[in-house]
Amino acid sequence: MKYAFLSDIHSNLAALNEVVKDMKGKAEKIVVLGDIVGYGPKPSEVLEWVRSNADAVVQGNHDYSVGTGDTSWLNASAAFAAQWTRKVLSYEQLSYLASLPQKSLLNIEGKKMLIVHGSPDDPLHEYVFPQTHDTLFEHYLKKEKVTILAMGHTHYPFTKDTPSGTVFNPGSVGQPRDGDPRASYAIAEITHDYVRVENRRVDYNIKETADLIYDAGLPRKFGERLFQGV
Numbered sequence: 001m002k003y004a005f006l007s008d009i010h011s012n013l014a015a016l017n018e019v020v021k022d023m024k025g026k027a028e029k030i031v032v033l034g035d036i037v038g039y040g041p042k043p044s045e046v047l048e049w050v051r052s053n054a055d056a057v058v059q060g061n062h063d064y065s066v067g068t069g070d071t072s073w074l075n076a077s078a079a080f081a082a083q084w085t086r087k088v089l090s091y092e093q094l095s096y097l098a099s100l101p102q103k104s105l106l107n108i109e110g111k112k113m114l115i116v117h118g119s120p121d122d123p124l125h126e127y128v129f130p131q132t133h134d135t136l137f138e139h140y141l142k143k144e145k146v147t148i149l150a151m152g153h154t155h156y157p158f159t160k161d162t163p164s165g166t167v168f169n170p171g172s173v174g175q176p177r178d179g180d181p182r183a184s185y186a187i188a189e190i191t192h193d194y195v196r197v198e199n200r201r202v203d204y205n206i207k208e209t210a211d212l213i214y215d216a217g218l219p220r221k222f223g224e225r226l227f228q229g230v
């Protein structure tokens with residue numbers, strides 16, 4: 001079975017559209033690891049795409065803040081974007097974001113997989129970077145009794161195969177931070193015998209999203225950083 005994993009789309013519709021084109025014919029199911037909204041200019045369109053197309057979704061910290069109005073965990077400009085997003089979305093869309101699960105357990109080809117935005121211990125806020133020591137990955141896989149763990153939040157793609165299983169992050173569709181401005185996502189092939197994760201990078205019209213950010217009166221840095229992929 002082939003799965004597409006998308007995370008941290010962050011209301012970037014131009015990036016999402018190119019990823020959707022790229023993954024055509026490559027995946028049977030779609031999983032979204034949170035942060036559907038926040039930072040970007042097209043929250044409603046991105047939210048509706050996720051709602052209609054994703055087979056599994058977990059809540060990110062921005063989804064939580066936008067859905068609930070509790071922006072206490074965000075910095076000032078991210079909180080400003082969250083409040084802007086709340087004004088653009090309907091009450092019903094806000095309820096959707098607020099009610100997303102923070103962890104979800106999937107059963108794929110006899111393998112157990114945990115999906116979460118941040119980390120198993122702190123689903124909304126912990127950052128698990130690629131350089132994290134393997135012992136933490138082992139700890140999470142054993143503690144959660146799974147052989148696959150998929151996380152988002154850092155906007156850094158990686159895949160780690162450990163003795164206990166596979167841990168990966170597909171990177172960010174809408175705001176990559178690893179120095180490569182192309183949209184990032186992953187195709188995971190999961191069979192009874194193996195797990196293979198392929199990170200894919202896709203060009204999109206960055207200027208289109210940046211201009212919409214400037215036009216909306218969102219903090220300019222959320223547009224400017226997209227060109228650098230930081």
Ligand code: ZN
Pocket residue numbers: 008010035060153154155
């Ligand atoms: Zn994010």
